[in-house]
Amino acid sequence: MYVEKAPCKEQIRATLFAIKAEGIRSIAVALLHSYLFKDHEEMVLAEATSPVFGDWFEQISLSSHVMPMARLVPRGCTTCVDAYLTPVIKTYLASFVRGFDDDIKVSWTAVNTRTRTYQSSASLLSLPVAINTDTQHSTPPLSFTTPTGQSERVFHAI
Numbered sequence: 701m702y703v704e705k706a707p708c709k710e711q712i713r714a715t716l717f718a719i720k721a722e723g724i725r726s727i728a729v730a731l732l733h734s735y736l737f738k739d740h741e742e743m744v745l746a747e748a749t750s751p752v753f754g755d756w757f758e759q760i761s762l763s764s765h766v767m768p769m770a771r772l773v774p775r776g777c778t779t780c781v782d783a784y785l786t787p788v789i790k791t792y793l794a795s796f797v798r799g800f801d802d803d804i805k806v807s808w809t810a811v812n813t814r815t816r817t818y819q820s821s822a823s824l825l826s827l828p829v830a831i832n833t834d835t836q837h838s839t840p841p842l843s844f845t846t847p848t849g850q851s852e853r854v855f856h857a858i
Contacts, residue, residue: 730763730776738764
């Protein structure tokens with residue numbers, strides 16, 4: 701792909717400083733042809749995660765990661781939703797885990813106990829991975845299986 705002009709790092713940094721000055725902690729990045737050429741979105745990510753900004757941004761969603769498709773508007777909308785919901789879902793899952801006593805938390809890491817969260821893609825993630833993953837697209841139901849595998853409880857976030 702031919703790129704006529706690369707984004708200016710100084711302009712990216714100035715924009716990120718303006719976003720930070722507004723108190724915004726989650727950002728969505730959707731550039732026109734990033735479904736084919738994701739390097740420019742990666743430049744924004746590199747700048748936003750540089751030591752200049754430290755850990756200021758809680759969530760940085762890139763459209764080339766979230767939904768790599770040709771249509772900018774749906775890709776941009778989905779990326780915005782991802783940037784908004786991911787911190788909320790991570791907070792919810794972390795508070796959900798804190799609601800259990802230490803015995804249950806310890807048993808989650810045992811070989812015979814499986815704790816998984818469903819994603820909207822119907823894939824399963826372990827709870828620690830779900831809390832630390834970059835991309836969640838919907839509030840997942842939580843499924844728990846006892847060590848004996850005999851009972852399962854499913855919780856849905858409301």
